[in-house]
Amino acid sequence: MTRPRRPDPPPMQTNDVGVALAGTAGWAVTLVVLLIADLPRDDRWWLWVCAAGIVIGLFGSWYIPRLQAARAKESNRRKPKATEE
Numbered sequence: 001m002t003r004p005r006r007p008d009p010p011p012m013q014t015n016d017v018g019v020a021l022a023g024t025a026g027w028a029v030t031l032v033v034l035l036i037a038d039l040p041r042d043d044r045w046w047l048w049v050c051a052a053g054i055v056i057g058l059f060g061s062w063y064i065p066r067l068q069a070a071r072a073k074e075s076n077r078r079k080p081k082a083t084e085e
Contacts, residue, residue, distance in 0.1 A: 016064045024057025 031050035039046065 020060040027053030
């Protein structure tokens, strides 16, 4: 006979904006290193990869709080309201 399944733990709170900013900083550092390294002409497309990573990271840093707020609002809207007796 199997034991009853335990309830799932609540979701872990994370700092998603911090993660996005850390990734953005990583792309920025990589861009600076590649600019200093003076890449050959055929490998300069890596500069655009770094630039795209920075832009996407900045967009994520702007978008993540709005996404989380919208999800929290929707979650609160869907919860059944407690009836007062």
